[in-house]
Amino acid sequence: MIEAVGLTKRYGAKTAVQDLTFQVRPGAVTGFLGPNGSGKSTTMRMILGLDRPTAGRVTINGRTFQELPNAPRHVGALLDARAMHGGRTARSHLLALAQLSGIPARRVDEVLGVVGLQDVARMRTKGFSLGMGQRLGIAAALLGDPQVLLFDEPVNGLDPEGILWVRNLMKALAAEGRTVFVSSHLMSEMALTAEHLIVIGRGRLLADMSVREFIAVNSAGFARVRTPQDAPEQRDKLTAALTEAGG
Structure with a gap:
């Protein structure tokens, strides 16, 4: 489990994250939703010990990242x-990362198979597309078979088939009882991937609830459609279509 209490990060006069308190529990995909620049990446960096909080504390299974013995065995991140x-x-x-953490070499070939890169395993990464790089980053996160996983915008650069693969992978990892924390700026993606949402804006917590509850609270029961004033024929066509559909 990931737990943040009063988490705050300031860079000079700028406050990137302000007094965030939340929990990310195992067994479900938790989405971290917010527009670009809302503080998602900064929060993830603090969870992983890459940035020091100005105030507050964030722990993984009761310990800070720095306190975890052989952290890659406990936490994986993209x-x-x-x-x-x-x-x-x-x-x-991947082999270099494995050797740094005492992970057997056979695990490298296992994760390459999981992410579908076994056929390009001996290709230099400078020739990789963004989507291939995303898959390799996910493989690195899975290398230590960790119980806690963080993914920052994991579907960037992936084609529709790759996006579906990531969704299914996140759900499968959570179903194994792992803690899975996935950031995105797309509500449409989170609605298809996550069960729980933590929503932030300008570094502040806006919502902490299930996806179903969030959609119910923020959805309207109507839609407004407009046609140009100087195009009455379009209005007539729209009216006829809506009437035929029972509107």
């Missing part, structure tokens, strides 16, 4: 799909 040496092959990139 923050930046480009965080790799372009001269290395996909396999050598």
Whole structure:
């Protein structure tokens, strides 16, 4: 479980995250929703010990990231799909990460298979598309078989088939009892992937509830459609279509 209490981060006069308190529980995909610049990435960086909070505290299973023994065995993360040496092959990139954490080499081939990169395992990553880089980043996150996983915008650069694959992977990981925290600026994506939502705006908590409850609270029971004033024929066509449909 991830728990943040009063989490705050300031950069000089700018406050990126303001007094965030939330929990991310195991067994369900939790979406971290907010527009670009809302503080999602900063919050994830604080969870992973990459940024020090100005105030407050965030823990993973009761410990800060720095206190976890052999952290990659406990926590996996994808923050930046480009965080790799372009001269290395996909396999050598993962093998280096595995050796740093005492993870057997056979695990490298396992995760390459999970993300569908086994056929390009010996290709240098500088030739990877953004979508391939995302898959390799997900493989790195899974390398230590961790119980806690953080993914920052994991569907960036993926085609529709890849997006569906990521959705199913996130749900499968959560179904295994893992804590899965996924950020996005797209409500449409979160509605199809997550069960619970933590919503922030300008660094502040706006909502902490199930996806179903969030949609019910924020949905209107009507839709407004307008046609140009100088195009009465369009209005007539719209009226006829709505009337035929029972409107």
